[in-house]
Amino acid sequence: MKGFNPYSHDGRHYLITGAASGIGKATSIVLSRLGAKLILADINENGLENTRHACDGENAILPINLADLASIKDKVLKMVDGFDKLHGFVHLAGKTYIAPLKSVSEEKCREIFTINTHAAIELAKIFIHRNVYAGEKGSIVLVSSVYGLVGSAANVAYAMSKSALHGITKSLSIELAVKGIRVNCVAPGFVKTNMLDSASDLFDSNHAETLKRLHPLGIGEPDDVAYSIAYLLSDAAKWVTGSILNIDGGFTAQ
């Protein structure tokens, strides 16, 4: 049937946090190629310009520090005012925090939780604002981690921040269903990104081999996660809400 494409994002507008690099950049590129118009948000302005350059179509950039929760609303409202109302957002921005229990600091935990988790709630709150939500086909995708689902040493703060996203996903999926907004979560395994490279320095030479063994399909590419996000945002997932989608090359199948 000509023109039939439930995966199309033509006419859709989304805000993507963490858009300057890694999975956020890949997701922005994929969505733009599927027809979406985007607000690319990140703290790294140069990275945002690079992503914008790599995307199709006319997209806006929003330099923003998600650790400053109080500033998010104003910035997003102003940006949407000069853009178009949104059909959804993807919260990809996140920080890792590898620290064994005896080294865990409260300050760092708060920072990780604010960016990885609380910012998602703040963004959802702003998204449902009458001046922001387009009023139909609403879809929110939060990005957690396999470490929100399974345990790993030296990861308690990061795991806290990511598993909390699963609770947020389920709770908001019920609360926002009445507005026609779906809320889902993607839990990626390890993907080849700069974040992974910098974390690898903390471990010994066997680390790469161990990571490989944990993923029966091998370490992922940013696009592997981007495609799943594009699916969850699209009409192809119009009956999907409150789900946690494991995109992890088999990591959690073991």
Place this chain on the structure above:
Amino acid sequence: MNNFRIELAEILEVDGVEKDELLSSFECWDSLTILSIIALAGENYNVTLSAADVNNSNTVGGLEELIKSKRR
């Protein structure tokens, strides 16, 4: 760096450490202890270390010197 040895002793789960002691000789020496030392160096001394850096420093004194040199 005044408190470094006290902080390190805490991580190594002993009452005190001496300059010439081998890091690998401590009973709790493992990859998590190395990560704790990396976190200590980052958060308290603003120094980025890799696991290889920590392992190659060999002794308490070597580690202390490494962190001092990276702070300069």
